[in-house]
Amino acid sequence: MAKKYIDVMDTTFRDGFQSVFGGRVLMEDFFPAVEAAKEAGITHFEFGGGARFQSLFFYLQENAFEMMDKFREIVGPEANLQVLSRGINTVMLDTGSREMIDLFAKMFAKHGTTTVRNFDALNDVNNLEYSAQCIKKHGMNHEVVVTMMDLPPGCKGAHDVPFYEKTLRNILDSGIEFDSVCFKDASGTANPHKVYETIAMARKLLGDSVHLRLHTHETAGVSVASYLAALEAGANGIDMAASPVSGGTSQPDILTMLHATKGTNYNLGDLQLDKILKYEERLKECLADYMIPPEATQVSPLIPFSPMPGGALTANTQMMRDNGDLDKFDEVIKAMKEVVERGGYGTSVTPVSQFYWQQAYANVMFGPWKQIAPGYGKMVLGYFGKTPVEPDREIVELASQKLKLDPTTENPLDIADKDENKSIAHWKKVLEDEGLETTEENIFIAAACDQKGIAFLKGESPLMVRKGKENDCGEGNMAGNYTVVVDGKQYSVQVAEGSGDVQIAPATNAAPAAAAAPAAAPAATGGAGSIEIHSQTPGNVWKILKNPGDTVAEGDVIMILEAMKMEIDIAAPQAGTIKTIDVNVNDAVADGQLLATME
Numbered sequence: 001m002a003k004k005y006i007d008v009m010d011t012t013f014r015d016g017f018q019s020v021f022g023g024r025v026l027m028e029d030f031f032p033a034v035e036a037a038k039e040a041g042i043t044h045f046e047f048g049g050g051a052r053f054q055s056l057f058f059y060l061q062e063n064a065f066e067m068m069d070k071f072r073e074i075v076g077p078e079a080n081l082q083v084l085s086r087g088i089n090t091v092m093l094d095t096g097s098r099e100m101i102d103l104f105a106k107m108f109a110k111h112g113t114t115t116v117r118n119f120d121a122l123n124d125v126n127n128l129e130y131s132a133q134c135i136k137k138h139g140m141n142h143e144v145v146v147t148m149m150d151l152p153p154g155c156k157g158a159h160d161v162p163f164y165e166k167t168l169r170n171i172l173d174s175g176i177e178f179d180s181v182c183f184k185d186a187s188g189t190a191n192p193h194k195v196y197e198t199i200a201m202a203r204k205l206l207g208d209s210v211h212l213r214l215h216t217h218e219t220a221g222v223s224v225a226s227y228l229a230a231l232e233a234g235a236n237g238i239d240m241a242a243s244p245v246s247g248g249t250s251q252p253d254i255l256t257m258l259h260a261t262k263g264t265n266y267n268l269g270d271l272q273l274d275k276i277l278k279y280e281e282r283l284k285e286c287l288a289d290y291m292i293p294p295e296a297t298q299v300s301p302l303i304p305f306s307p308m309p310g311g312a313l314t315a316n317t318q319m320m321r322d323n324g325d326l327d328k329f330d331e332v333i334k335a336m337k338e339v340v341e342r343g344g345y346g347t348s349v350t351p352v353s354q355f356y357w358q359q360a361y362a363n364v365m366f367g368p369w370k371q372i373a374p375g376y377g378k379m380v381l382g383y384f385g386k387t388p389v390e391p392d393r394e395i396v397e398l399a400s401q402k403l404k405l406d407p408t409t410e411n412p413l414d415i416a417d418k419d420e421n422k423s424i425a426h427w428k429k430v431l432e433d434e435g436l437e438t439t440e441e442n443i444f445i446a447a448a449c450d451q452k453g454i455a456f457l458k459g460e461s462p463l464m465v466r467k468g469k470e471n472d473c474g475e476g477n478m479a480g481n482y483t484v485v486v487d488g489k490q491y492s493v494q495v496a497e498g499s500g501d502v503q504i505a506p507a508t509n510a511a512p513a514a515a516a517a518p519a520a521a522p523a524a525t526g527g528a529g530s531i532e533i534h535s536q537t538p539g540n541v542w543k544i545l546k547n548p549g550d551t552v553a554e555g556d557v558i559m560i561l562e563a564m565k566m567e568i569d570i571a572a573p574q575a576g577t578i579k580t581i582d583v584n585v586n587d588a589v590a591d592g593q594l595l596a597t598m599e
Contacts, residue, residue: 003264003266006238008044009080013045015250016251018051020296023051029289029290032286034074035074036279044080046082048068051350057449060463072112082113087118088416090131092447097423100444103444108138118143121350123163143181146183152304165201183214186217189222189348199235211237217250218299239251240257242280243255249296250296290467293321305334305337306333335361339359339360339376343392343395351375351384355379381405536568540589542585544581558595570596578598
């Protein structure tokens with residue numbers, strides 16, 4: 001009797017890179033390993049999408065569409081090349097308009113995509129319908145997703161088998177066209193028993209003909225057991241990665257799963273140990289110069305208390321490392337339980353996982369609920385769809401007050417369509433004003449990556465790749481943004497680790513807002529004020545809204561910092577007059593640094 005064939009997707013070059021390196025791997029460095037994977041008999045790859053789309057433009061000076069084209073050339077026309085898409089966000093920073101979602105599908109189909117794995121972190125099926133239509137319209141396979149996790153201990157109300165059955169039935173009732181179904185556990189926290197019960201439920205509901213998959217991570221230490229449970233319950237496919245970007249925060253290793261299924265009735269993609277060994281040896285050679293953060297290789301018993309996805313964990317810890325506050329990591333993880341519970345139990349996967357992280361970070365750095373992270377606040381207010389359960393009423397009221405937004409039940413797509421800044425026409429004009437080509441690719445890059453996309457297209461984006469043995473993850477690394485003075489002139493300097501390039505520009509030209517902001521000097525009348533305003537966290541100065549001499553009321557925002565992808569308002573502690581602004585736009589600031597004074 002023939003063994004049951006299990007389709008294996010190799011996630012090395014998307015989720016593996018994201019989970020270990022924050023997506024920062026140069027294409028010419030890893031393409032030889034893609035060739036080796038092809039020679040090893042792998043035909044199904046995750047090759048783009050998710051955060052791995054933006055990271056190329058943000059940090060690598062590479063065009064994701066060009067990378068996708070070259071990947072397709074290497075593996076040939078028959079390979080199944082899959083991307084990850086976040087429903088109405090696709091691969092963008094925020095909810096996309098309908099025309100941007102359609103442009104996403106058009107561009108990804110054009111550049112070699114076979115299958116789109118399409119998920120919504122809130123499991124709001126309304127957020128999957130339009131993107132599904134666009135994916136099928138442009139000739140790609142649609143893999144619809146139910147997102148999973150275990151709730152932190154002591155929490156209940158969602159993320160059990162009945163909840164997943166309800167979500168799957170909503171997908172079926174909606175009429176969404178799909179080619180396969182995936183249960184996606186980005187944090188790796190769903191326990192194996194629940195995985196078995198969930199996949200068995202789905203198999204019974206879907207029948208034998210539907211392709212059914214499980215995706216998980218090793219972060220909490222139960223991924224192999226979960227995959228075995230899924231296979232026993234009737235799954236047709238699982239996702240795995242290759243060493244050195246397997247295990248830990250990533251997917252279990254291909255070799256590990258081949259070993260775990262010895263003596264069973266499962267054939268994992270016709271893969272052979274000796275060929276996979278050669279592939280992994282080649283990949284290890286390709287990535288030898290890259291710094292692997294220690295947390296990327298570890299299983300953490302704390303993760304079920306958070307839960308934090310592997311693909312986001314290392315990106316967050318790297319930002320904390322750059323900010324110099326990595327010592328707060330365990331506190332932030334512990335703070336996530338309350339944030340998840342009071343936020344309505346959206347699944348901890350991008351973008352909701354980032355909302356959870358930002359809010360937990362803010363609660364640790366500024367005190368519980370003193371700040372509301374914008375994404376988290378908009379989520380509990382309904383701007384991204386309906387959360388699995390109602391968010392805590394007190395938090396909703398606080399978010400409304402802090403963000404000056406009313407709660408809403410309006411369709412997020414309708415909200416996005418009314419936003420002129422999310423239109424193709426808007427971004428076409430931005431490109432024209434910058435003297436850039438208005439190709440469809442460039443329009444989508446600009447819309448998906450905002451000013452960082454424009455910087456890439458103008459050849460001004462930084463190269464920030466962590467390479468070199470000297471990058472041992474100690475507190476002494478100097479990567480980040482700095483303002484330095486050379487011969488009396490200020491420069492904004494972006495420092496990358498290892499062999500990464502260093503980008504330097506005069507600080508006064510760093511951003512349009514800098515011209516409106518005064519230099520770090522006291523007002524002409526009377527010097528510094530007696531009331532000092534200090535930063536409560538490391539970060540960068542994003543906007544300066546007040547000038548010396550301006551009268552402010554208590555609570556007026558003087559400037560906005562950016563830390564951990566979060567906007568942090570710096571407000572006047574009382575009514576008075578601004579006397580000095582002691583930083584400039586784009587300055588890196590330390591915890592406790594003087595920002596301004598007032599009387």
